[in-house]
Amino acid sequence: MxxxxxxxxxxxxxxxxxxxxxxxxxxxxxxxxxxxxxxxxxxxxxxxxxxxxxxxxxxxxxxxxxxxNPKFSRSNVFLRDRGRCQYCSKVLNKSTFTLDHVLPASKGGKRSWENIVSSCPPCNQRKRNRTPAEAGMRLIKQPSAPSVLPIFFDTxxxxxxxxxxxxxxxx
Ligand SMILES: [Zn+2]
Structure with a gap:
């Protein structure tokens, strides 16, 4: 909590x-x-x-x-992404959403603000161990380290x- x-x-x-x-x-x-x-x-x-x-x-x-800058963490990534899947923009559940490595960890992708986005489980499964381009998926926004985080947002x-x-x- x-x-x-x-x-x-x-x-x-x-x-x-x-x-x-x-x-x-x-x-x-x-x-x-x-x-x-x-x-x-x-x-x-x-x-x-x-x-x-x-x-x-x-x-x-x-x-x-x-x-x-805000510390990298699962809940801060959720806030940065305003609780939306960064592939399909669906509203996410804070306890069940997944963190997606844009460049997969198996290909050297790091766990960082620049390479991790919030994702719904279906998008995460669809993408698997591929880059967005390989999976034919597009990020709604390029991830980066935020200078401030929203405390709340509409959803x-x-x-x-x-x-x-x-x-x-x-x-
Ligand atoms: Zn999605």
Whole structure:
């Protein structure tokens, strides 16, 4: 599950893994605003609810904003591609979509922003171990490293617990 991060003024800023949310909370940088009622995290001597929404406290906000380009990860590729298959532009499910190597790994293709795109399982299967040209498929956009990532987009399925913190136009 992901955790929504709010600024101290309750503006949505990012979504991160719940593990990272917990470590920010343990470090005292954020407070927990909403919890998932049915998800639990167990530590050696404590069980608590998984954070759904957290909010920055104090003045750590600037440090969070600084930093380099977004990290390459499955969920960040999903955000960069705005949740759409980069071959057929179908809306993807965040848990079942696949990462496609544009130049297949078997041909030396790397796992990087420039060579990985979001793909629906059928397109991924159709392409197999081929380049898009060999498979007769076309990318809707050439992949590249993003400088910023969208927090949400029109088709994004977010948890109910986030609803009150997301601007109307996206809801
Ligand atoms: Zn597709």
């Amino acid at each position: 992901d955790t929504l991060v709010l600024s101290s003024a309750y503006q949505p800023m990012a979504q991160i893994s719940w593990q990272r949310a917990i470590s920010m909370w343990v470090a005292g940088r954020v407070e927990i605003v909403e919890e998932y009622e049915d998800r639990f995290v167990a530590t050696v001597n404590k069980v608590f609810k998984m954070p759904a929404v957290i909010r920055f406290v104090g003045t750590v906000l600037k440090r969070y904003h600084k930093g380099k 994004y399925q977010f948890p109910n617990k986030w609803k009150n913190y997301i601007p109307n136009k996206i809801r």
